[in-house]
Amino acid sequence: MNDQAIILFAHGARDPDWAAPFGIIQQQLQAARPQVQVMLAFQDFMTPTLEAAVAQSAAQxxxxIVLVPLFMAQGGHLKQDLPLLVGKIRQQHPQLELQVMPAIGDAPEILRAITDWVLRGASYT
Amino acid sequence: MNDQAIILFAHGARDPDWAAPFGIIQQQLQAARPQVQVMLAFQDFMTPTLEAAVAQSAAQxxxxIVLVPLFMAQGGHLKQDLPLLVGKIRQQHPQLELQVMPAIGDAPEILRAITDWVLRGASYT
Structure with missing residues (x-):
């Protein structure tokens, strides 16, 4: 039974193309974990909201649920807004087990991948 | 002679801790390229601005200069605001050679690193 979900939570933007990289991560995760629901959710400008995505996951x-904030770093969005939202979601769905991952920039291996990518991309004479 | 620079350009936030991951990337790049100036610059809330960082690099x-926009994806900031800003900088410093890298989310190896990190971090029963 499909009782696990991953929700990728991104900032959102007015430009619809903005979500493309998050869609690629979603597809890669879905391919690696075919039995898990993998969804996107957005804070602003785009849908679904995090609350709607959690409600849909729970309904399915x-x-x-593993909640992955795809934000570069910990600022007001992750330190203040997200805990409030997660608190609200826990009240709405007390039966759900909810794991919240850190920001991308808290992962040393991702910082290293970015550094290596810059070193490869920045061509020097 | 130190005639090359890398400027890491990030969104910025009100929370000073937000810049920490970008500082780590800066240090890693500086360690890998000790002869290159590696600087941070921010669009909002934090300093220096991109214009100020370029002016300082040029003065040194x-x-x-390789400009690295540390944004997750291409939205209004990278598609509209940054080209205008880069155009202005090119007019201010016509002698500078300026290379602008794509967004982090345009790099398949970084998307893959994020996917793998989520797979490692999301523990399943």
Whole structure:
């Protein structure tokens, strides 16, 4: 039974193309974990909201959700807004187990991947 | 002679801690390229601005600058605001060679690193 979900939570933007990289990550995760629901959710400008994505996951049988904030770093969005939103979601869905991952910039391996990418891309004479 | 620079250009935030991951990338790049000036610049809330960072690099002898927008994806900031700003900078410093890298989310290896990090971090029963 499909009782696990991953929700990728991104900032959102007015430009619809903005979401493309997050869609690629979603597809890669879905390919690696075909039995898990993998969804996108957005804070602003784009839909679904995080609350709507959680409600949809729960309606489809999710009992455990991993929430991945695809933000570069910990600022007001992750330190203040997200905990409030997660608190509200926990009240709405007390039966759900909710794991919140850190920001991308908290992962040393991703910072290293960015550094290496800059070193490869920045061509020097 | 130190005539090359890398400027890491990030969104900025009110929370000073937000810049920490970008500082780590800066240090890693500086360690890998000790002869290159590696600087941070911000669009909003934090300083220096991109214009100020370019002016400082140029004043310190930079002739070629690689500009790295540390944004997750291409939206209004990178598609509209940044080209205008880069155009202005090219007019201010016509002698500078300026290379602008794509967004982080345009790099397949970084998307893959994020996917792998989520797979490692999201623990399943």
């Amino acid at each position: 049988g999710a009992k455990r | 002898g930079a002739k070629r």
